[in-house]
Structures are given as C-alpha cells and as structure tokens.
Amino acid sequence: MLKSLFWNVRSVRSQNSFHKIQMLHRHHKFNIIALMEPFQNADNIQRFKRRLGMECSNYNCNEVLVDFDQMLTLKLLFLENNQYLIISIMYAKCDAEARIQLWNDIYCISNDIQNSPWLIGGDFNVIMSDEEKIGSLPVYPNEYEDFAFCVNSCDLEEVNFKGSPFTWWNGRIDDQCIFKRLDRYMMNQVGLGYFGLVESEHLARTGCDHAPMLLTCGQKTDVVRRPFRFLKFWSEHAEFQHVMKDSWISEEADLSINEEVVRVKEALFETSPTAGNREILQKTQAELKKQKTCIQWFTEGGKNTRFFHNKVRGKRKRLSINRIQNKDGEWVEGEDLVSAAAQEYF
Incomplete structure (x- = not known):
C-alpha cells in the first residue's frame, strides 16, 4: 500500500500550515510527502524531514534539476518486490508560454519510461476543461488545449478523486470568487495495471488557497465472485x-x-x-x-493494441463502485458497506 500527499502549501514554515501537515501524516502515515513551496532552501527541507520522521528527502529550490525547472522526477524502489515507481512532482508556472516547456519535458519522460509505472501529480496551474472553473471570465479551449494534448500524447489517465472538484480558491467570497481545479494526479497505463486500486481525495483547504491531495495506491485483496456472462x-x-x-x-x-x-x-x-x-x-x-x-x-x-487495452481498463474503472450514498444520505466505502447499502435500498 502506497500513500502520498501532494500539496502546494502556502508558507509551510508557519505553525498552522506545518501543524496541518503533521496531523495529516499522523492520521494517514504517508510514504511520500510532496510540498510545492517555491521559497524554501535546503536547510529548511532537512528540518521538515526530521520533524515529520521521513527517512529520505529531495528538493528543487527554484533551480534546474536535469533541465526541468517546473518538475522534479524521482525513481523509487519498493523493497518488498523490487519494483520501481517513477514519480514526477509538478509546480507549473503561471505563464502559459512557460508551461509549454513543461509539456515538452513531460512528453520526453513518457518516451523514456514507457515500461515503468509512472505517477505524475501536483500543481499544473491550468484546468483541463471549462467545467473545472467557476467564476470570472469564461475559459477558451486555447487556454488548456496544449495541456490536454500533452496528457493524451503521453497516454496518461486521470486518477479518480472524491471531495470537492475544485482544488484552488482565490480567497474571495464576493462576486469576484473563483474556483479552479489546478491540482491533480495522473498515472500511465503501466502504473494503473500494476496497482489494483488507485484513488485520490481532495482534502479540505485550511489556511491555504490549494487543497491537499491524498493518493492511495495498493492491491485489492478482496476476491469478488464474478457473475457468469454469456459470450x-x-x-x-x-x-x-x-x-x-x-x-x-x-x-x-x-x-x-x-x-x-x-x-x-x-x-x-x-x-x-x-x-x-x-x-x-x-x-x-x-x-x-x-x-x-x-x-x-x-x-x-x-x-493487441494499446488502445484496446486502455479501452477495456477504462471501462472497468468506470463501472467499479468504490463508494455509495446510503438512504440516510451518508457516503460509505468498502465492499461490505457498499453491498449492504445497495441491498438495503433495493
């Protein structure tokens, strides 16, 4: 089981922000914590590592790392099965032209690691469609089509999430209020095939304009009896x-x-x-x-094409039920609770 936290947190050195990270870590016991904070030096990162009890740390403090100044890519090894996982952490620039280089960098990485599980997540600073924004001026396709083309070209698939559909808020409560989904997780087909369970959750924003993103990856251990299907x-x-x-x-x-x-x-x-x-x-x-x-x-x-297998995997993913709302309006998770709620309703 792999649990990670990706968060573009404001003022991570402040007591409130770091206390929220500590509380989340105690509750979920993260294997990976990625903090997208642009104004921290290496000494602070080491101090955060010690206070959180993390064994390893890496950082990119506004400097170019292997020519990618908007992305930090790590190669992690699972000791129990000697399986590698590539993780790319995004902190995209606000300027659309500057992000074009990031899309090119993502495409280059995808060509080099086609046979390895690859997780990519963080703050992309752009939405995928007009449905991912509320407030302010309307969104035009040319604002996000480069990002969408990059995702499709790299054969990446968005990880299903629960929680608020918007991960960023401009902090206004009047008619100038704006909500966007700027943060997300994505994974390549090899990673989705390796992990039987991949789920994301957008946690509540607390003293920050971006929401923390929780990711859970693991293997489903419950054996579900498959119904007979006539072919x-x-x-x-x-x-x-x-x-x-x-x-x-x-x-x-x-x-x-x-x-x-x-x-x-x-x-x-x-x-x-x-x-x-x-x-x-x-x-x-x-x-x-x-x-x-x-x-x-x-x-x-x-x-035997990649398209076919992606289509089958996507269909199974859409048909899977991970949570359900019971008759009392409460959301329940887990196969036993979902099954009980469905039987009680029908």
Missing part, C-alpha cells in the same frame, strides 16, 4: 447446441442451476479451442474483444 460468439460455434444439450442433460440431475452453468461453461471452453482452424480462432477472439469493449467499429488486427 455471443459461443452460439456461432457448430458444436454449441450439442455441447449445451449434453452438458445440461446429464445423469447428475440434482445439480443446482449454478453448477449446471459452470458445467456448460467448462464444456464450451474445452470444445472451442480444439475445433476449427487458426483463422476461425482469431475471428472468435476478435469477437470476444469487440463484445468486451462495445466498440462497433472494432476491426480485426487491433486486438
């Missing part, structure tokens, strides 16, 4: 009717419906691969993948 291409097999009849009408008449379904499923899997030639099997595989992705224009030959 359409089975019915196109020449032996389908025969296999179905022989499996269902058997001497073991006392089997339950679930056991009968399992018997038919096993028989179909045993029969199908041994019959027909390679062309038929490839066509069958394509039909299976087409049904999985629900893409009507899916063509043969694209079944």
Whole structure:
C-alpha cells in the first residue's frame, strides 16, 4: 500500500500550515510527502524531514534539476518486490508560454519510461476543461488545449478523486470568487495495471488557497465472485447446441442451476479451442474483444493494441463502485458497506 500527499502549501514554515501537515501524516502515515513551496532552501527541507520522521528527502529550490525547472522526477524502489515507481512532482508556472516547456519535458519522460509505472501529480496551474472553473471570465479551449494534448500524447489517465472538484480558491467570497481545479494526479497505463486500486481525495483547504491531495495506491485483496456472462460468439460455434444439450442433460440431475452453468461453461471452453482452424480462432477472439469493449467499429488486427487495452481498463474503472450514498444520505466505502447499502435500498 502506497500513500502520498501532494500539496502546494502556502508558507509551510508557519505553525498552522506545518501543524496541518503533521496531523495529516499522523492520521494517514504517508510514504511520500510532496510540498510545492517555491521559497524554501535546503536547510529548511532537512528540518521538515526530521520533524515529520521521513527517512529520505529531495528538493528543487527554484533551480534546474536535469533541465526541468517546473518538475522534479524521482525513481523509487519498493523493497518488498523490487519494483520501481517513477514519480514526477509538478509546480507549473503561471505563464502559459512557460508551461509549454513543461509539456515538452513531460512528453520526453513518457518516451523514456514507457515500461515503468509512472505517477505524475501536483500543481499544473491550468484546468483541463471549462467545467473545472467557476467564476470570472469564461475559459477558451486555447487556454488548456496544449495541456490536454500533452496528457493524451503521453497516454496518461486521470486518477479518480472524491471531495470537492475544485482544488484552488482565490480567497474571495464576493462576486469576484473563483474556483479552479489546478491540482491533480495522473498515472500511465503501466502504473494503473500494476496497482489494483488507485484513488485520490481532495482534502479540505485550511489556511491555504490549494487543497491537499491524498493518493492511495495498493492491491485489492478482496476476491469478488464474478457473475457468469454469456459470450455471443459461443452460439456461432457448430458444436454449441450439442455441447449445451449434453452438458445440461446429464445423469447428475440434482445439480443446482449454478453448477449446471459452470458445467456448460467448462464444456464450451474445452470444445472451442480444439475445433476449427487458426483463422476461425482469431475471428472468435476478435469477437470476444469487440463484445468486451462495445466498440462497433472494432476491426480485426487491433486486438493487441494499446488502445484496446486502455479501452477495456477504462471501462472497468468506470463501472467499479468504490463508494455509495446510503438512504440516510451518508457516503460509505468498502465492499461490505457498499453491498449492504445497495441491498438495503433495493
């Protein structure tokens, strides 16, 4: 399990700000704490490390690190499985032209670490769409299209979050009030495949214009019983009717419906691969993948592309339910509580 805190915190040396960091660390026990504070020197960073009880520290105090002055990239090793994780921490400039260099740097890194899990997060100082801003003047596509193009080109996917959709507030409470989502986590497809569970939470802003971002990465240990799904291409097999009849009408008449379904499923899997030639099997595989992705224009030959696997993973991610609101209006998490709330409602 990996827990991290990314926060563009104002005046981290102040007692209130650092006390909030300490309280969050005691509660969540972070493995990684990334503070985007531009006016700190190395001595202060070492002092923060000791007070937080963190073993290692690294910093980029307004200086260029491997030619990336808006991004700090680290390579971390998980000792339990010798797996590396690349982490890039963002502190983007306010100027749109200056951020273009950051998008180029992100693209260069993505080409170098295509086979490694990669987490990228922090303050990007730009929104992704007009839905991520409230107040002030309207947003035009040319203000964020470079960022969106960078994300798509690097095959990055946003981490689902809970909490307020806006991570930045300009501190005004009148008609000049502005809310934006400037901070976010993203991960490449290798990282999403490595971690079975990736969730983000936007915590409450306390004495700061940016919200702290909590990230939890881990492996799902609960085994969920998968429902039986009938695959359409089975019915196109020449032996389908025969296999179905022989499996269902058997001497073991006392089997339950679930056991009968399992018997038919096993028989179909045993029969199908041994019959027909390679062309038929490839066509069958394509039909299976087409049904999985629900893409009507899916063509043969694209079944092993990165696009297909991203599509399947994205669909599973959208269909997963991590939290639910019960009849009392309270949000509950965890498979047991979610299941109980759903059963009670329906």
